[in-house]
Amino acid sequence: MRSEAADLVVIAMPLYGHAALAVEALETAFASRTECRIEVVVSVDGDPRREVFDALTLYAATRPELHVIFGPNAGPGGARNRAIDFIVETLPDAKAVYFLDADNRVLPTTIETLYERLKAEQCGWVYTNIDTFSVRWGAHYGDGYSRLTHCVADNICDTGSMISIDVFHAGVRFDADRQNGFEDWEFWLSCIEAGFVGVPCHDTAFEYRLRAESRFKEANRDRAASVSFLRRRHKALFRRSTLVDFEHEEAPRYAMLRTGDGAIACFTDPTMQPSILDFDEAIRAFWGSAAEPDNFHFPPFLAAGSAETLKLLQESRLWPNLLVHLERATEAANVVFVQIRNVAAERGIDIEIQPSGHVRKGRADLVFMSSIIARDAIQNNAMDWFDSIAADQVWPTVAVVTLRFPFPGAAPKRSSATPEQSLINLVHTIATSPLRTFAGKRWTWRGSRLPALSELYKQLRTEIGGAPVLPLGHAKNGKRTLALLVPNASFGGAEKVAFAAARELKAEGFETHLFVLGSARMDVLDEFDASFDYIHFWKQGIPAWGGTNRFLGQDFIAEYHDVDWNALKGVLSGFDLIINNHVMAVHPLMARLRSEGARTACYLHVVDETSLRRPAGQPFAAIAHEHCYDAFLTCSEQLKVYLHSYGVPLEKIYAVANAPSISVKPKMLSEIVQNRQARPTDAPLRILYMGRFEPQKGIDRIHAALQILRDRNIPFEALAVGGEILADQPSSWTGKLRELGVTVRPPIFSGREIATILAWGDILIMPSRWEGAPLMIAEAQLVGCVPVATAVGAVDELVTDGRDGILIEGESDLKIVADLAGAVELLARDRARLGRLRDGGLFTASGRSWAASFGPFVEWCDSTVSATPRIVARAPRRPLDQPITEIEVQAVA
């Protein structure tokens, strides 16, 4: 007689279609040898066999611990839920529930062993391997539980598991949807989502009756549909961030050997705390994974570097992106050498592939390779070949990755032990281990049913639909994540505006990622350099433009275009918000990213024109993909209306008035204004042009207008800051301008320099043929430089003619040149008018800010974009290698 104080374990048994077997299951349940109290709840799921009623009535008459629920047919999930509800309501002291299918059997020790393990591990559930009878089949489900495997590979836990009552008190239930053929798998995913974890128990089993045909087999025939159902039902689980978190904990992708202390840090997400292996553990993991890849994990990528190098990489904001490049480089070369360069004004990644026999120029800061190379070198007795990675001439094929970014100090301090030699030492230690002798023999006798732990990163790639997968888990502190996509990152206005968006969202609490897609470098902009938490480059396989199909006669890239979709999907999956700023190749991916849970926005700046003045450019490819975007951002009301005219709903479009991309401190501004006011009224007018020397910007009009002013003897000083686009020009504009006495300076990029130049000019001329909403106008007004500009694009949204600048209307070049010269002449002669316009510009600029401009969009983000919920394991997880624990047998009864 068991004590009332003993823990209560409930065996729950759904019953449908097994009238002739249910009693057998009940018999084994009641034959359990356990210290626990046992109650059995049978949930009859509308089984039409009346034998069920007769058998259970007779059985219940002799078994006070048997409870029977009769209900209409609700499917296996519904029937189990009825049992759970019954237990929660009427057996409140139940500690755990074991689900026993009516056609299965438990062994006498199953309940006791599983419950003891559940108590010891404080986990969500304890599961066993599967041994079937009738039709023989067996499965070993790993020595350790992996949420990643459970999500992306297969269901590794039968419902015949011991489940903590906490799971049900947390509200986890079976999905009763009959469309779902894998209601058991779905249940475990719900448990994982609720923060519970499982623990395997190999010390007992249950008897699984397998017949030639079964419901499980039936469900597997429609596996694709069922798996798709699971993915839809548990979107958060299948986000990149969640899966990478799991990978980081359970099957880390990278093993980084620190040259100084020989510790091996294992991680996937380089921003998270790694697990540390010593040499001994690494050797066991290496050889264990050879014969029992489902039980042992050795990271699939191996690297070596000094602690200083790692610290520098952590601070570079490029580390996750570098890892992606390194993974890809291992597909083209046996070994990858990373060299870090300190470059003040840019960031970038270059990759060179070298054939076997490459003669090195300089040592590597970091060495990276696939673990398979080490394994092959050992198994093929090719250690001499491998050892050459530390020599001047390297026999494995090599990828040299050069990483450039600004950092304080000259270069990372070099460790006395080189990364190459450290790696060689590790591989030699592995190769000479006594474990090698019997590494080929599998000791676990049940067949492996799980993918190799070291190959899980490939499963992850398949799940994400891209490769390599960006090795970043959840953002810190529950932040939402933003991916801002740009085709290049130089000094263009479109980039600056997008960077401003990132700066505002970062201030709002987003973790910001800049993706430069189609280029492997960026210029460092002091004004926006701190706007990004991470910076990513991907150049290969991303065209800036492409015309695989047409939309209203405009080119767009379709999904069958030759684009490196794998790379794009691998790095872009899993963000909470993606803003595409003119990356044409990404449009076809957006629908998939959005369906996975990302909110998407498209930032547009200008409708371009071809040389024959056909409207063209990014807006049309974006409109072609309107369905994929939750929001559009434009730099003007005009562009907003333009998009609406193509069928984009107004509510979807946020017109963000441009503000200056530079900031001027109040003291400096006050000095600038004082200087302007102090200038003599007869001093020559200072005319400024800043921009590319090209027809779009009206460089020819500027030249003609200045010529007219010279001819009229209007006193002026002129400065042109910018560069030529030589391919477009038959001759040099620089020379022509200089002939007119114009000072020409190369482009400038720092905010401070731009402000200084603008402070010099009395007026900024901008006779462009087409524009969006040029930042330069707002920046000029900021420091009291009066803009004189053609009224193209959204210029008239920045300039109110006669109040804070002068607008020149018309399309004829002759008229515009004449009007521009006239306007300049007027201001040169009427300094009072110039002063009024200057003050008007200063007033207009004082009311502009990016925060105000982005306000409605940021508000939309706050209401629409949510962070992917982080799955936090509720119970402490124990290491795989448990010390042997024994239940002490007390001799005294």
Add this chain to the structure above:
Amino acid sequence: MNGRCHVNKPIKSQFDPVVPTQTKASLRMVLAGASDRAELAAGPLAHLVTFTDELFRSDGTMRDVYPVLAVVASPAGASEIDAICAALVKMATIPAPPVIRIDRDVDGVAALIQTVLESGLGRISSYASTMATELVMLRRERETLFENFRVLEDAFRARNWEPASEIFAHDAFVDPKDEGIGRLMREGWVEQLFPVSSFGVSGFALHFRNLAKGSGEVIVTLDYVENGEGVAEWIVPFSDLAADWNFFSLPKACDGSPRTLRLRISANGAEPPAPSLGHPIASRRYAARARTPHGDLDHRPLAIKIYSGIPGVRPTALPNSIAPSSLIGGRRIEDYRLPIDALRAVADVSVSPIVPDFQTIRFLEHEDAIVCHPLPAGISAGAVANAVAPGTVRFSARATIDHAEGQPALVGFLLAPSAANLRSEIAILEREGAARRSAYFSGWRDVIAGESASINIVLDSPTQRTMNLVILSRAKGDSVDFSWLKVSDFRLVRHFEVEPRGEVAHAQ
């Protein structure tokens, strides 16, 4: 005793009167209309009846209600029963209950129904329950028989009567630094999981590095991990072991579901022979384990060979074959030691006319041993109360005289019921030379100074209840000078009945 051998034995409950269980009072098998509540609530059916308005829960289910029949005491009740029977049809599982009108003689008919349900139906259900138990046993046996029949048939047709096939081998790896494995066996056990499925295993071989000095036994047990069911046990005198591979044959090849086999080796005697260890492996689970951790076992399994084939046939390459001492199929084996606290509480229950001027019975704290110094007359006895758990089948310990000039003595052990008067038991033993039927006596063994003696008690059948262990000593000759008899290494083995006897047990 194996439950499988007793399927034809009458099940007790078939002949014994059925004692109604509590469910006879609570199982609600009668359905009645809500309108008849007043009539039935105070009658004999009150505790058996479920009224129509309380039958279904809000989610449309019925909980712990078994409507075997319906009773009607009024027209309103009848229409309610009609309606509820229509609703029951939707459940599919529950047949429409027969309706009995009891409006004329409510108490009389109700009493009849109560009697039928609580007595007749109760007895039948109890009998059905025993039948179910028997059915489960028969089904399990049928599965095994069919599977085995097929294996035999396939072998017969193919004529592949391979006497013994090696299905796994892990050779010995001689490391001169390996030491202390024998001590681990003596103080506890060394355990090894088989890396192959149990199905078809007919024997295994262990490698011993050298022959043992002195006398003693190696005890080898094999059981299934998943359910703790024992397979066989080998008790092998040191002298029967070869310094090479030793084949341990199974009485029959393992059948039933494939399971994990667990080998456990322990020993008694001063210096047991050590089984050889094999090359290191990565798996911790399949490395040899001991009760107390030992560095040599770190990631190293025992050197082992595993065979399938005809049971009892020695593989030709192996020099030595050992048959099992006992078949323990259907039982679980537990090897246990006496807790220190129990030893520390040893009580002096000596029966002697001499009153010694020193303490003859005491616990040696740092050696976990009990001193039992003989006296020139009578029996010195130290009792460890309630030390022997039910199911114990074997007891062993080691005795030495811990003084170079100690005089020889006789040592023995007595297992006596916990309620017994121990001094009286010992007095009988001294007087009659034998113990009572309710006790077990090991017999007397000689112990001389400088040599340890192993004492074993193997019981004919497992102890049924908790028992006291009494350590006994007496003089062998005229003198007991310095005869510091010290007893240590208490090791007990008990057996539990497991599947399928458990299924029978609960039915009884």
